[in-house]
Amino acid sequence: MNHRRRISAFSLKDRGRDSAGVAGMRPPGYGRLEPRAGSVVAFHGGKGGVGATMLAAECAWMLASRGSDVVAIDADLERGCLGYYLDVPVSPESYSLIDLVPVIDELTPRVIENALSVGSCGARLLAAPAGGSPRTVDATCPAKLLGSLAERFSTVLVDTPPALDPLTLGFLLGADRVVFVVTPEVACLGTSRGVLAEMSASGVSRDAVDLVVNRAAPGDGITAHEIERYLGLPVALVLPDDARRCRRLGDAGLPVTSEKSRLGSGLAALADLLF
């Protein structure tokens, strides 16, 4: 897996309707690689609502459909909705990270298996707690949980909430890669620069961050090149906006990649880039 190989930056303004599509912008020779055993990828938004959960779920769907042993953690303890994206039946009886805290030092394969819900796509999910009230979890939990899951699963995906609290930071620090999602708008980019600085100051290596620009549209005023310069990171991938498709397929419990589209191709390119 070569994470240094990145999709070259391009101007959002330059993207015509007839362009080859996002997947077509991959550099020559870019190949799909099998997930390495126990890799951990966390998804974090530079601002709320930029699509971090959707991207995590799409990766889980794709990896599961490729036969990979994948588990997703919903680390958004207050408003986690990964279960909806993954079409996993989640009930108040479903286990969450909160239930694992008391046994975090004794995570046997049986305990882990019992705690996970299974989606129609085959991916396992450690669901968000029902109820959505604020909770405090010891910041050492992420490392322990990720260590145990990475022993059992070939890929561990973590969907984090937008707040950069100690729990979220624990997951970001424990991940091999962090998919950092932004949208091409001033409010998001301004916030994101501060978040990236805080992540770096907290020990998250910038080399581990894959910057994804989501919801790009023709005529956007801010180019990928400007985003790179402003955030000081190369853009790994630009995904187009396709709100109707996202909503329609999401409501039907299906992934965006279940039908052919430019966004679907872009999401497949994301999975190729990461795994």
Ligand SMILES: Nc1ncnc2c1ncn2[C@@H]1O[C@H](COP(=O)(O)OP(=O)(O)OP(=O)(O)O)[C@@H](O)[C@H]1O
């Ligand atoms: N490329 C896209 N085109 C259109 N809509 C999108 C795209 N990506 C995500 N969305 C939509 O944006 C909304 C927010 O997505 P999502 O919940 O994944 O964001 P988030 O960053 O996880 O938000 P939160 O901060 O609440 O956790 C959803 O309605 C989703 O369908």
Ligand SMILES: [Mg+2]
């Ligand atoms: Mg989310």
